[in-house]
Amino acid sequence: MKRIILFVMASLSVLVATAQYLKIEYAGDALPKKEQQLVEQMMVYQIKFYRLFGLKDSLKVKLTVFNERSVAEFYLDTIGLSKKIPVKNIGGLYSAKRKEAVIMEMDKNRKRGLSVIYHELSHYLTREITGINPPVWLMEGLSEYFEHCEVGKKGIRHSMTAYEKGRIRSMYMLGEVNLRNFVDADWSLFMKKQRTDERYAYILAHALTTFMLENVSRQLLSDFITLLQDKTDRAKVSEKIARVYPGGFEAFETDFEKFCE
Ligand SMILES: [Zn+2]
Structure with missing residues (x-):
């Protein structure tokens, strides 16, 4: 009862x-x-x-x-x-x-x-x-993140599939990842990558967002989103990441690659 x-x-x-x-x-x-x-x-x-x-x-x-x-x-x-x-x-x-x-x-x-x-x-x-106009990878990445959450008896759990993890590792092995271009990509470039390369764009966006949500401090993420909200600031997305991430965009790239191993 x-x-x-x-x-x-x-x-x-x-x-x-x-x-x-x-x-x-x-x-x-x-x-x-x-x-x-x-x-x-x-x-x-x-x-x-x-x-x-x-x-x-x-x-x-x-x-x-x-x-x-x-x-x-x-x-x-x-x-x-x-x-x-x-x-x-x-x-x-x-x-x-x-x-x-x-x-x-x-x-x-x-x-x-x-x-x-x-x-x-x-x-x-x-x-x-x-x-x-949010960056496409963040827009689709957040949606992929919540899509891959399951409501269970003990609460909500997120996971990346084994296929996605394997695909990311092989992207790195084959030298297919250009993170700077990817975070700066507009909708048409993002979808072109998606069509031509085995779901490359959605999987990379999902991994990158998972990294931002599970490995980066909420304060840093919040600083980044504040920069995105400022419509007068026309800097590229990669420059905005460089501004908030300790060590700049290179450190961001290195840490993300390590996260994907
Ligand atoms: Zn979507």
Whole structure:
């Protein structure tokens, strides 16, 4: 009995914490209560992180979930989004203009679908703290980070897959990593790398963000994000990293390579 009460209290506090800061407007096919709770638990976790960097107190995002891809594609046609983005192979997308995440085919694999939800909703929060144009690797890296988190009985755990770890090691062995170009890359260069080189861009962005979140002090990360928030400062992203990282960009490169070994 005591256990049950504690459990009820725990899930209540999760709901309150989400409702206090973030209102999720659910749309499309209904997400079962159990899955809604997982999403909200993950969002409490994400908000705890993003609040370190000046997230405002009242947030609202729309989450539109489709069980079937054909229905999702039709919806994207009607709101005019499929013209801008090739939607054939994606699992989900986030529209900053509409503040809406769209999930394409939840029924194909619901566990995978939940990960896609964590990914797309993280895009909303990243934009809230960094404004219109965050560096692509940070934007996708944070989303990959939260996508690879799992809500379990003992809390939330992040991991990189064995494939990702192996891929990073081989990138370094083959001399494929040019970190300076990568952190300064714009969207088209990032996606070009992604298409031509076995998911190079997303995996490297995920590893780099994991390094920033798990091996670098929160103060340093916060100083870096403060520099990104300053729209009058036109310096390249690599220069901004050099300014906050002890030893500059070279030390950042060396430490990251060691982290990847
Ligand atoms: Zn993304």
